[in-house]
Amino acid sequence: MIESELIWHNGEFVAWEDAKVHVLTHGLHYGTGVFEGIRCYETERGSAIFRHLDHLERLERSAGLYYMDLPYTVEQLRTATHELISRNGLASCYIRPIAYRGYGHMGLNPLDAPVDVSIAVWPWGTYLGEEGTRNGIRAKVSSWERISSRSLIPQAKASGQYLNSVLAKIESVKAGYDEGILLDEHGNVVEGSGENVFTVRDGVISTPPTSSAILDGINRRSVVQIARDLGYAVIERDIARADLYLADEMFLTGTAAELVPVREVDDHAIGAGEPGEITLVLQRAFQDALYGRNERYLEWLDLIPVAVAERREAAG
Numbered sequence: 001m002i003e004s005e006l007i008w009h010n011g012e013f014v015a016w017e018d019a020k021v022h023v024l025t026h027g028l029h030y031g032t033g034v035f036e037g038i039r040c041y042e043t044e045r046g047s048a049i050f051r052h053l054d055h056l057e058r059l060e061r062s063a064g065l066y067y068m069d070l071p072y073t074v075e076q077l078r079t080a081t082h083e084l085i086s087r088n089g090l091a092s093c094y095i096r097p098i099a100y101r102g103y104g105h106m107g108l109n110p111l112d113a114p115v116d117v118s119i120a121v122w123p124w125g126t127y128l129g130e131e132g133t134r135n136g137i138r139a140k141v142s143s144w145e146r147i148s149s150r151s152l153i154p155q156a157k158a159s160g161q162y163l164n165s166v167l168a169k170i171e172s173v174k175a176g177y178d179e180g181i182l183l184d185e186h187g188n189v190v191e192g193s194g195e196n197v198f199t200v201r202d203g204v205i206s207t208p209p210t211s212s213a214i215l216d217g218i219n220r221r222s223v224v225q226i227a228r229d230l231g232y233a234v235i236e237r238d239i240a241r242a243d244l245y246l247a248d249e250m251f252l253t254g255t256a257a258e259l260v261p262v263r264e265v266d267d268h269a270i271g272a273g274e275p276g277e278i279t280l281v282l283q284r285a286f287q288d289a290l291y292g293r294n295e296r297y298l299e300w301l302d303l304i305p306v307a308v309a310e311r312r313e314a315a316g
């Protein structure tokens with residue numbers, strides 16, 4: 001059960017149990033919403049949101065791609081999030097902003113439907129399990145093809161698009177795996193149901209390019225930069241299904257998942273069937289960035305202002 005005390009909804013702070021929508025909300029019927037997944041970490045400098053502006057700017061871009069004007073600026077959403085985390089008394093949490101077509105219009109033309117915006121925050125542990133984060137997960141290539149730019153907008157983080165991820169996830173879990181990996185119409189590897197994919201072979205790190213049908217993951221970008229800063233070669237290229245089986249190492253990145261090693265794909269052990277050496281180096285370096293332990297990446301942290309955090313402490 002996920003829960004906290006307050007939700008931010010259209011500019012107001014409302015009690016968690018009162019944050020409800022009408023059953024004829026447009027987004028509920030047609031998936032006309034865009035959202036983000038963001039995490040706030042307790043660092044030595046205080047609570048800090050990882051790459052907050054990058055996420056909010058992507059939210060704004062996702063909205064634009066579906067002809068939706070956000071009624072709040074990125075800066076307004078940013079400060080509302082700071083206040084929300086503080087008022088909920090959370091030192092670390094997952095953050096879920098969503099903008100969706102609201103109540104009042106049915107039918108496929110959403111342009112006259114209102115755009116509502118909510119932000120929820122709650123404590124959310126490991127997405128693919130402690131065990132998976134430590135020892136690696138088992139993945140299955142999905143029989144479902146990843147949505148393509150011929151029918152939807154893979155680069156947008158839009159609610160309706162996630163039916164594709166949901167099918168892949170259900171299939172993998174029912175088959176006894178932890179995660180599903182989706183291919184595109186050419187059979188190239190695209191991404192996990194909610195994560196970007198990386199392989200390592202002969203010391204070279206590969207990941208599908210942003211021109212493929214991936215969500216341009218913020219953690220993907222972070223890990224690419226960290227890897228290059230550490231001196232590794234990172235190439236963005238098409239990855240064939242068998243490239244996964246032949247890889248020495250493989251891992252996934254995402255906000256919810258963070259950096260998770262993959263130890264098996266389609267019952268083929270990856271490398272020695274345990275997290276690889278480079279994967280572990282990157283996992284540690286990435287964790288250091290998330291928790292503000294590396295000066296070099298401090299600019300990625302959006303610290304919750306002390307004044308706001310103090311109000312939280314005063315409120316007890």
Ligand code: PPE
Nearest residue numbers: 037194195196215217218219220254255256
């Ligand atoms: N691909 C997809 C399809 C995706 O949903 C995510 C994030 C990523 C890649 C990685 O993107 P980024 O978080 O910017 O590095 N998935 C979010 C939703 C997960 C969920 O179950 O809900 C997340 O990780 O928050």
